[in-house]
Amino acid sequence: MELKTNAALIIIDQQKGILHPRLGRRNNPQAEERMLALLGHWRRSGRPIVHVQHLSRSEDSVFWPQQSGVEFQERFEPLPGEQLIQKQVPDAFCSTALETCLRGAGIEQLIIVGVATHNSVESTARTAGNLGFDTWVVEDACFTFDKADFFGNARSAEEVHGMSLGNLQGEYATVVSTAQILN
Template sequence: MELKTNAALIIIDQQKGILQPRLGRRNNPQAEERIVDLLAYWRRTGRPVIHVQHLSRSPESVFWPQQAGVEFQERFMPQAGEQLIQKQVPDAFCATGLEASLREAGIEQLIIVGVATHNSVESTARTAGNLGFDAWVAEDACFTFDKADYFGHAHSAEEVHAMSLGNLHGEYATVVSTAQILKAG
């Protein structure tokens, strides 16, 4: 496992709205600290950072543009020289120009972190893999929420997270820990 010098860190939806208690119980309480660790490393080593911001089409969403939940959390504010991608669906590649900007910059390796594991992280990682990128998902730098399945059976955030990572690993992405990523650098 080798981390390329131009590997892009893609931070998905680290906006104020994701902290809303109404979203329910979550897993990985240390996920934001792991994202901060990776972001600090990326900035220190001059690797590309891409911030993904969700602009919901639904007024009920925590990411509705007309309220504070859509704003980035302070610790994840984009800095000069870092790219901002705004999306309206879970997949950060869909109608955003992300693929074109990565290809133009010659970036082939993507480290994907953020929220929610089963939603925007999984859909973005699936597309990354389908497009031929070397996608890594940092399992301890992502989190999700308790969720019922199609048949109404409740699953813990830990189970939802594990299933989503299982869907990705080996087919669309490589699932790794923050420590493995930093060690590979």
């Protein structure tokens, strides 16, 4: 595993709304600290950073553009020169310029962090892998929430997170830890 000098850090949906209590219990309480450690490392090394912002089409979403919650958390606010991609569905490649921007910059390796593991992170990582990018998902810099499965069985955020990472590992992406990247 080698981190390329132009590997892009893709930070998904680090907006104020993701902290809303109505989303329920989550896993990885240190995920944001790890995202910030990676973001700092990327900024210091001059590698490309892409901030993904969700602008929901659904009025009951925490990311509905007509309400507070859609804006970035201050600690994840993009700096000048960092790429901003706005999406309306979980997949950051769908109906956005993300692939064009990455290919135009000659970027082949993507390091994905953010939320929610089972939703925007997984769908973006699947597409990235399908498009041929060398895709890494940082398991401890992502989180998700408790969720019922299709049959109505309650699943913990840890189970949902683990299953999502299991779906990705080896087929669409390589699952890594923050420490593996920073060391």
